[in-house]
Amino acid sequence: xxxxxxxxxxxxxxxxxxxxxxxxxxxxxxxxxxxxxxxxxxxxxxxxxxxxxxxxxxxxxxxxxxxxxxxxxxxxxxxxxxxxxxxxxxxxxxxxxxxxxxxxxxxxxxxxxxxxxxxxxxxxxxxxxxxxxxxxxxxxxxxxxxxxxxxxxxxxxxxxxxxxxxxxxxxxxxxxxxxxxxxxxxxxxxxxxxxxxxxxxxxxxxxxxxxxxxxxxxxxxxxxxxxxxxxxxxxxxxxxxxxxxxxxxxxxxxxxxxxxxxxxxxxxxxxxxxxxxxxxxxxxxxxxxxxxxxxxxxxxxxxxxxxxxxxxxxxxxxxxxxxxxxxxxxxxxxxxxxxxxxxxxxxxxxxxxxxxxxxxxxxxxxxxxxxxxxxx
Amino acid sequence: xxxxxxxxxxxxxxxxxxxxxxxxxxxxxxxxxxxxxxxxxxxxxxxxxxxxxxxxxxxxxxxxxxxxxxxxxxxxxxxxxxxxxxxxxxxxxxxxxxxxxxxxxxxxxxxxxxxxxxxxxxxxxxxxxxxxxxxxxxxxxxxxxxxxxxxxxxxxxxxxxxxxxxxxxxxxxxxxxxxxxxxxxxxxxxxxxxxxxxxxxxxxxxxxxxxxxxxxxxxxxxxxxxxxxxxxxxxxxxxxxxxxxxxxxxxxxxxxxxxxxxxxxxxxxxxxxxxxxxxxxxxxxxxxxxxxxxxxxxxxxxxxxxxxxxxxxxxxxxxxxxxxxxxxxxxxxxxxxxxxxxxxxxxxxxxxxxxxxxxxxxxxxxxxxxxxxxxxxxxxxxxxxxxxxxxxxxxxxxxxxxxx
Numbered sequence: 001x002x003x004x005x006x007x008x009x010x011x012x013x014x015x016x017x018x019x020x021x022x023x024x025x026x027x028x029x030x031x032x033x034x035x036x037x038x039x040x041x042x043x044x045x046x047x048x049x050x051x052x053x054x055x056x057x058x059x060x061x062x063x064x065x066x067x068x069x070x071x072x073x074x075x076x077x078x079x080x081x082x083x084x085x086x087x088x089x090x091x092x093x094x095x096x097x098x099x100x101x102x103x104x105x106x107x108x109x110x111x112x113x114x115x116x117x118x119x120x121x122x123x124x125x126x127x128x129x130x131x132x133x134x135x136x137x138x139x140x141x142x143x144x145x146x147x148x149x150x151x152x153x154x155x156x157x158x159x160x161x162x163x164x165x166x167x168x169x170x171x172x173x174x175x176x177x178x179x180x181x182x183x184x185x186x187x188x189x190x191x192x193x194x195x196x197x198x199x200x201x202x203x204x205x206x207x208x209x210x211x212x213x214x215x216x217x218x219x220x221x222x223x224x225x226x227x228x229x230x231x232x233x234x235x236x237x238x239x240x241x242x243x244x245x246x247x248x249x250x251x252x253x254x255x256x257x258x259x260x261x262x263x264x265x266x267x268x269x270x271x272x273x274x275x276x277x278x279x280x281x282x283x284x285x286x287x288x289x290x291x292x293x294x295x296x297x298x299x300x301x302x303x304x305x306x307x308x309x310x311x312x313x314x315x316x317x318x319x320x321x322x323x324x325x326x327x328x329x330x331x332x333x334x335x336x337x338x339x340x341x342x343x344x345x346x347x348x349x350x351x352x353x354x355x356x357x358x359x360x361x362x363x364x365x366x367x368x369x370x371x372x373x374x375x376x
Numbered sequence: 377x378x379x380x381x382x383x384x385x386x387x388x389x390x391x392x393x394x395x396x397x398x399x400x401x402x403x404x405x406x407x408x409x410x411x412x413x414x415x416x417x418x419x420x421x422x423x424x425x426x427x428x429x430x431x432x433x434x435x436x437x438x439x440x441x442x443x444x445x446x447x448x449x450x451x452x453x454x455x456x457x458x459x460x461x462x463x464x465x466x467x468x469x470x471x472x473x474x475x476x477x478x479x480x481x482x483x484x485x486x487x488x489x490x491x492x493x494x495x496x497x498x499x500x501x502x503x504x505x506x507x508x509x510x511x512x513x514x515x516x517x518x519x520x521x522x523x524x525x526x527x528x529x530x531x532x533x534x535x536x537x538x539x540x541x542x543x544x545x546x547x548x549x550x551x552x553x554x555x556x557x558x559x560x561x562x563x564x565x566x567x568x569x570x571x572x573x574x575x576x577x578x579x580x581x582x583x584x585x586x587x588x589x590x591x592x593x594x595x596x597x598x599x600x601x602x603x604x605x606x607x608x609x610x611x612x613x614x615x616x617x618x619x620x621x622x623x624x625x626x627x628x629x630x631x632x633x634x635x636x637x638x639x640x641x642x643x644x645x646x647x648x649x650x651x652x653x654x655x656x657x658x659x660x661x662x663x664x665x666x667x668x669x670x671x672x673x674x675x676x677x678x679x680x681x682x683x684x685x686x687x688x689x690x691x692x693x694x695x696x697x698x699x700x701x702x703x704x705x706x707x708x709x710x711x712x713x714x715x716x717x718x719x720x721x722x723x724x725x726x727x728x729x730x731x732x733x734x735x736x737x738x739x740x741x742x743x744x745x746x747x748x749x750x751x752x753x754x755x756x757x758x759x760x761x762x763x764x765x766x767x768x769x770x771x772x773x774x775x776x777x778x779x780x
Contacts, residue, residue, distance in 0.1 A: 023468060024642075030532045030533060031533070033533075033774070034709075086474065087475055087709045088534055088709055089471040107777055355649055357649075
């Protein structure tokens with residue numbers, strides 16, 4: 001029924017949703033079709049496609065075993081996109097949400113699935129003009145996918161806090177570090193996978209849900225983490241699109257390292273109460289970023305998110321050496337130690353200029369420029 | 377006078393009363409036109425303004441006669457100034473310099489339109505100099521229709537952006553050529569080459585300097601304004617009005633000065649944090665008056681005799697523009713279809729720019745009765761059909777929000 005297509009363990013890939021803005025006032029603009037038409041003429045087989053509204057562009061890496069190769073590929077894609085965007089005078093930027101666009105101004109991209117989604121979800125579809133990073137990690141089979149999904153759930157706050165880049169929404173400071181995830185909560189099938197124990201159990205669950213007529217495919221589950229049977233991966237979907245490619249790739253490398261750790265330690269089992277604290281921890285990460293407070297069901301401790309993150313990095317050092325991800329983790333550690341998040345960066349820029357247009361302009365510049373903290 | 381219609385009234389209105397009455401009529405006609413065109417015929421608001429303008433103007437019931445229109449000319453000057461300022465603000469100089477094909481498209485399209493119209497008019501036996509001047513006027517696209525229609529329809533995309541840039545390029549080119557041309561024409565018979573050269577240089581570079589100075593004054597004053605949006609709009613209007621007046625007094629091209637003021641406050645060191653929404657209430661008001669005025673200026677008198685010549689002029693102009701922009705579409709990074717739409721969107725010739733250019737030329741060149749009649753007849757077509765054709769082009773290029 002739901003065949004899980006095995007893939008090589010710990011291969012990985014990412015998808016990034018990007019903002020398309022005009023260069024006049026840096027508001028979102030309906031540029032996707034012009035941009036994609038031009039890119040099509042120059043593209044050399046890279047994965048660049050539309051997303052639900054016409055102010056969104058999605059780029060995806062291939063399947064990789066090294067985050068350095070992934071970064072090199074994504075830089076090549078970025079150059080193609082920016083080349084076309086420059087010709088059309090469009091700005092391209094990262095960030096989880098556009099700071100001041102009005103959702104009602106958005107237009108749905110004319111593709112059958114998006115039009116159906118828009119028909120079904122009404123205004124939620126246009127409010128869904130938010131920009132995320134999805135990370136795929138290859139797993140050997142469906143049982144491993146289910147186990148990894150549960151185990152990674154406890155670490156989702158880390159991914160939220162490392163990538164958070166949507167402090168402004170609809171023209172106001174939300175006080176959140178990631179306001180984007182809140183707009184996903186509105187969908188009826190958002191949240192998490194139920195606490196099933198095996199792929200067989202998951203198939204039973206899926207069979208029930210499709211029997212009720214609630215879902216037709218895995219795409220209908222808007223979960224934070226979900227198995228992706230057709231790719232043979234576990235997909236992490238909580239991240240905002242970071243402001244720079246290097247950060248996105250480093251976060252993916254962190255996910256890969258965590259997955260590597262769990263695959264190398266089959267004795268670790270998910271805690272049955274994982275999802276009891278999930279919403280609380282997720283909120284803490286969204287609202288306070290690295291300064292959030294977590295509730296750890298294993299130890300009953302209340303660590304600061306950043307301390308928990310650094311402790312996890314320590315625990316992963318052996319695996320990181322084996323997988324060659326030491327530099328990526330060091331980069332993320334450096335940022336965490338300084339409490340440097342993209343959300344904080346955006347707030348600082350706004351404090352200086354008092355203009356959200358200017359913030360988006362700088363966002364686009366950041367997306368274009370190479371990250372100097374990144375040491376390979 | 378309209379008051380002759382009411383012989384019961386024995387009193388004669390004062391000039392001030394006539395002026396106020398004129399403003400009232402402009403606005404009332406505009407509102408009525410907008411309501412009618414929108415509710416009944418689904419026409420663009422701009423067409424509605426012009427149609428009612430035509431109705432109340434000298435060609436219609438003469439509620440606004442030539443004298444009243446002349447008295448209201450200052451409203452048009454300010455409105456056009458504001459439009460050019462805003463068009464300038466839509467122009468991205470950095471993009472024009474980077475995206476050479478857009479600049480080339482503007483220059484080539486303008487040049488080809490000029491050449492085609494000039495040759496066509498010569499072929500029909502018109503004299504060289506007046507044919508050249510009329511061909512120059514044919515290069516303009518109405519900045520007011522372009523800007524206001526893009527706003528009214530909330531168009532976004534490559535055709536929209538490129539059309540606005542081509543409009544600015546076309547008008548700038550036409551103003552420059554027209555200025556050089558009139559100066560040449562006036563001084564043709566004099567041997568004073570220095571003046572032949574200096575006069576247009578002064579008119580153009582003086583205008584750029586005036587715009588530049590205006591931009592820096594704005595940038596200097598703006599930080600001291602209290603953060604009130606309405607006040608900002610008033611300030612913008614003040615600068616626009618002062619520049620229009622100063623340009624006229626100093627004998628430099630106000631149109632260029634205002635266009636440059638817009639460009640300079642959008643990019644460069646005097647960049648102003650002005651949002652389009654800040655000026656909206658103002659330009660809605662001024663545009664209603666501008667378009668009613670433009671409609672009232674239309675003359676149907678020569679149509680019966682010159683309609684074919686006017687239509688040929690308009691058709692040739694559009695044909696050349698569409699051919700050029702389609703041929704250059706791929707270089708502009710857009711599809712053939714969008715390229716053709718781009719050329720089509722340049723259809724509305726600028727009546728108001730024509731009026732301003734002609735009157736700025738002093739005792740302006742006499743085109744001869746035939747060419748003048750053809751121009752005013754052509755204006756009837758391009759002004760009334762302009763917004764419709766431009767809307768069609770934007771619909772075909774799929775750049776309106778639509779019902780999706």
